Amino acid sequence: MLTAEIxxxxxxxxxxxxxxxxxxxxxxxxxxxxxxxxxxTIVGDDEARLxxxxxxxxxxxxxxxxxxxxxxxxxDVTRNVSARAAxxxxxxxxxxxxxxxxxFRQWGREMPEINKxxxxxxxxxxxxxxxxxxxxxxxxxxxxxxxVVLPGPPREMQPMFENHVLDCLRSVSGxxxxxxxxxxxxxxxxSALDELISPIYKAYGSVQTSxxxxxxEVEVHLSAASSNAAESSKMIDEIVDxxxxxxxxxxxxxxxxxxxxxxxxxxxDRKQTLSVAESCTGGLIGMRLTDVAGSSSxxxxxxxxxxxxxxxxxxxxxxxxxxxxxxxxxxxxxxMAEGMRRRAGTDYAISVTGIAxxxxxxxxxxxxxxxxxxxxxxxxxFLHMQLPGDRYLIRWRSSQAALDYLRRQILKKA
Amino acid sequence: MLTAEIxxxxxxxxxxxxxxxxxxxxxxxxxxxxxxxxxxTIVGDDEARLxxxxxxxxxxxxxxxxxxxxxxxxxDVTRNVSARAAxxxxxxxxxxxxxxxxxFRQWGREMPEINKxxxxxxxxxxxxxxxxxxxxxxxxxxxxxxxVVLPGPPREMQPMFENHVLDCLRSVSGxxxxxxxxxxxxxxxxSALDELISPIYKAYGSVQTSxxxxxxEVEVHLSAASSNAAESSKMIDEIVDxxxxxxxxxxxxxxxxxxxxxxxxxxxDRKQTLSVAESCTGGLIGMRLTDVAGSSSxxxxxxxxxxxxxxxxxxxxxxxxxxxxxxxxxxxxxxMAEGMRRRAGTDYAISVTGIAxxxxxxxxxxxxxxxxxxxxxxxxxFLHMQLPGDRYLIRWRSSQAALDYLRRQILKKA
Numbered sequence: 001m002l003t004a005e006i007x008x009x010x011x012x013x014x015x016x017x018x019x020x021x022x023x024x025x026x027x028x029x030x031x032x033x034x035x036x037x038x039x040x041t042i043v044g045d046d047e048a049r050l051x052x053x054x055x056x057x058x059x060x061x062x063x064x065x066x067x068x069x070x071x072x073x074x075x076d077v078t079r080n081v082s083a084r085a086a087x088x089x090x091x092x093x094x095x096x097x098x099x100x101x102x103x104f105r106q107w108g109r110e111m112p113e114i115n116k117x118x119x120x121x122x123x124x125x126x127x128x129x130x131x132x133x134x135x136x137x138x139x140x141x142x143x144x145x146x147x148v149v150l151p152g153p154p155r156e157m158q159p160m161f162e163n164h165v166l167d168c169l170r171s172v173s174g175x176x177x178x179x180x181x182x183x184x185x186x187x188x189x190x191s192a193l194d195e196l197i198s199p200i201y202k203a204y205g206s207v208q209t210s211x212x213x214x215x216x217e218v219e220v221h222l223s224a225a226s227s228n229a230a231e232s233s234k235m236i237d238e239i240v241d242x243x244x245x246x247x248x249x250x251x252x253x254x255x256x257x258x259x260x261x262x263x264x265x266x267x268x269d270r271k272q273t274l275s276v277a278e279s280c281t282g283g284l285i286g287m288r289l290t291d292v293a294g295s296s297s298x299x300x301x302x303x304x305x306x307x308x309x310x311x312x313x314x315x316x317x318x319x320x321x322x323x324x325x326x327x328x329x330x331x332x333x334x335x336m337a338e339g340m341r342r343r344a345g346t347d348y349a350i351s352v353t354g355i356a357x358x359x360x361x362x363x364x365x366x367x368x369x370x371x372x373x374x375x376x377x378x379x380x381x382f383l384h385m386q387l388p389g390d391r392y393l394i395r396w397r398s399s400q401a402a403l404d405y406l407r408r409q410i411l412k413k414a
Numbered sequence: 415m416l417t418a419e420i421x422x423x424x425x426x427x428x429x430x431x432x433x434x435x436x437x438x439x440x441x442x443x444x445x446x447x448x449x450x451x452x453x454x455t456i457v458g459d460d461e462a463r464l465x466x467x468x469x470x471x472x473x474x475x476x477x478x479x480x481x482x483x484x485x486x487x488x489x490d491v492t493r494n495v496s497a498r499a500a501x502x503x504x505x506x507x508x509x510x511x512x513x514x515x516x517x518f519r520q521w522g523r524e525m526p527e528i529n530k531x532x533x534x535x536x537x538x539x540x541x542x543x544x545x546x547x548x549x550x551x552x553x554x555x556x557x558x559x560x561x562v563v564l565p566g567p568p569r570e571m572q573p574m575f576e577n578h579v580l581d582c583l584r585s586v587s588g589x590x591x592x593x594x595x596x597x598x599x600x601x602x603x604x605s606a607l608d609e610l611i612s613p614i615y616k617a618y619g620s621v622q623t624s625x626x627x628x629x630x631e632v633e634v635h636l637s638a639a640s641s642n643a644a645e646s647s648k649m650i651d652e653i654v655d656x657x658x659x660x661x662x663x664x665x666x667x668x669x670x671x672x673x674x675x676x677x678x679x680x681x682x683d684r685k686q687t688l689s690v691a692e693s694c695t696g697g698l699i700g701m702r703l704t705d706v707a708g709s710s711s712x713x714x715x716x717x718x719x720x721x722x723x724x725x726x727x728x729x730x731x732x733x734x735x736x737x738x739x740x741x742x743x744x745x746x747x748x749x750m751a752e753g754m755r756r757r758a759g760t761d762y763a764i765s766v767t768g769i770a771x772x773x774x775x776x777x778x779x780x781x782x783x784x785x786x787x788x789x790x791x792x793x794x795x796f797l798h799m800q801l802p803g804d805r806y807l808i809r810w811r812s813s814q815a816a817l818d819y820l821r822r823q824i825l826k827k828a
Binding site for chain 2: 012014015016017018019024025027028031037038039040041042043044046049052053056060210212219221276278280281282283284285286287288289290291293294295296299300301302303304305306307309310313314343344357358359391392395
């Protein structure tokens with residue numbers, strides 16, 4: 001497999017406020033064509049460090065990609081430094097300057113003289129046009145190695161890479177293509193899941209498997225690099241089928257879908273409708289459901305009944321229930337779901353009430369105590385949970401648990 | 415100023431799914447004590463590349479910090495490789511092994527023999543205890559340089575750095591401390607804001623200013639490094655006062671507060687209450703408001719009236735209004751806010767109705783058309799906006815605009 005290094009240039013990327021997202025995007029594109037990223041560097045507008053970084057990368061790796069530092073100011077050092085690291089001069093291109101002048105003219109402005117710097121390119125490099133900005137990119141092939149110099153803004157970098165770099169790298173990386181699948185699983189921890197499914201995936205040596213925990217679910221990432229994409233797909237399909245046999249309904253997504261997409265699809269397929277009554281999640285479940293385009297065909301209504309008064313007035317939870325069992329109780333959760341379903345006239349309603357913290361916990365009901373209610377035309381049920389984490393995580397995990405509980409009830413009915 | 419490099423170790427950090435968050439956290443801590451981060455590297459479990467990376471970093475920088483690769487498996491190469499890069503041996507510590515055995519015993523398990531590897535440390539390095547995991551850290555001072563080797567999991571790395579590394583680095587970085595402030599501004603673009611406030615901050619050469627756009631607001635980051643923290647604070651206070659004079663109520667946060675925190679504080683100070691009626695934002699406004707601990711004292715109730723039926727039944731929007739003007743209109747937005755306020759009996763109510771896309775737009779009302787409604791005891795008002803972006807951004811910007819509209823109305827009343 002060909003190896004690559006990615007170098008992000010810019011002092012702003014070394015502050016706590018900014019993070020380099022280009023390298024994640026590039027890593028995914030490179031993986032797809034069977035190129036392995038071996039190192040990533042973030043370096044400021046610092047000529048000496050950048051030159052050393054590019055030079056070392058060219059020694060070790062087949063492909064070196066830099067992003068950023070191609071603007072017109074003195075801080076933008078990548079053009080000259082990358083040339084130096086590759087042992088080349090920079091040369092001036094009249095036609096780039098003419099093109100830039102024309103662009104500025106179209107915006108109704110005179111080209112500032114400072115932009116002339118952007119007409120210098122590494123000697124012998126292919127010039128990569130930039131329809132979305134003033135900085136051209138460069139690709140230098142030398143001694144079997146590639147040095148690709150791209151601008152920093154993603155909307156300039158991404159189309160430049162896809163239109164002018166990807167095919168060329170694909171042709172040298174050979175016939176390798178990578179097939180990838182992401183599975184999502186609820187109700188298991190990382191290691192318990194791994195124990196269950198490792199005998200399956202370990203039988204397929206050519207498929208790379210990684211297991212990642214992600215807030216409230218475990219993801220299984222499968223990828224296979226080979227010259228035969230159809231065969232890779234078949235192998236991955238086999239693994240997925242075997243994992244599905246072992247996990248049953250705990251495997252909720254076979255193609256990277258989110259929980260809200262999966263629930264939405266189930267409702268859409270059945271032409272059924274949903275309403276939601278939230279307390280501690282404060283709108284998060286509604287927000288997630290309506291994140292999905294087209295959700296208006298199954299999601300009808302939600303209420304955020306934060307106060308006891310709202311729980312009584314809007315959902316018809318009785319004063320006695322609240323007084324006897326408390327707002328955070330299975331009785332209240334069930335009454336909320338029933339009241340919601342009655343008021344909205346939907347096929348299903350779910351509810352959440354709990355203590356997200358940091359305050360409000362007691363010995364009997366500590367922070368993280370959450371009750372989920374469910375109602376359909378025949379049954380009302382609840383689920384009690386004790387969730388770990390801070391306020392953010394408890395709210396997120398409550399929303400996930402409520403959607404998952406609904407999903408499992410719908411599947412049971414079918 | 416002392417310089418630092420941060421090296422994150424782990425092949426999983428070179429996949430598109432995982433991002434290195436440790437280096438952002440460390441950068442912030444180092445900035446606070448006046449240490450400048452000059453380079454960041456992410457490297458896989460690759461002995462040769464890691465050794466070269468650490469060796470080069472030690473040549474160039476005063477402080478080199480690695481995170482990750484200290485586990486007990488063969489993939490965990492940082493212990494041996496960092497020793498080699500520093501020209502040292504690793505030595506075995508019986509007391510670390512004894513301590514590890516005791517930890518495992520407390521968990522009711524036998525220590526696997528593989529964990530013995532974690533009892534090796536770089537010769538001459540200070541051992542950094544890890545109450546949250548099995549990997550100790552190491553700090554080597556050599557020739558005026560620091561090599562700090564930390565575990566990867568943030569909940570192990572962060573307390574180790576704060577309790578055992580920070581003070582030591584602070585003592586060598588001299589008397590420098592950094593004062594920072596983040597301001598948040600609504601209603602301005604990046605460059606328009608910069609034009610207005612650059613004459614102010616440019617008069618303070620020792621204060622670094624950067625302006626960042628962040629989904630729906632512009633942030634102004636001010637920082638001053640000096641040996642006199644009181645003087646830096648005074649300078650930054652002066653800048654903030656002058657910016658506040660120019661921007662008025664557009665400057666909504668002087669200390670990095672979020673919009674939902676600012677609105678919550680206004681309501682809490684006035685002992686007033688709020689309810690929210692959402693359509694296209696689907697619960698996002700409720701979710702943001704209730705993200706703030708203690709929000710139950712002012713946020714009473716929300717409804718997510720996604721269907722027309724819910725808008726009529728729950729909020730009392732008339733069939734005529736919906737038929738004549740449509741669900742996305744100023745009339746519907748106002749009727750939603752009035753209906754919400756009436757039903758919840760709160761001091762204020764806000765509402766949002768709009769077209770978040772990707773579908774549902776028309777020539778007359780394209781995707782991004784959003785109406786915000788506001789009602790208090792005396793007035794009902796609306797705000798019409800045409801927002802750019804995809805579904806995610808339109809929803810986010812709608813929620814921000816609604817909260818900001820409420821904020822400005824509350825301030826006007828006062």
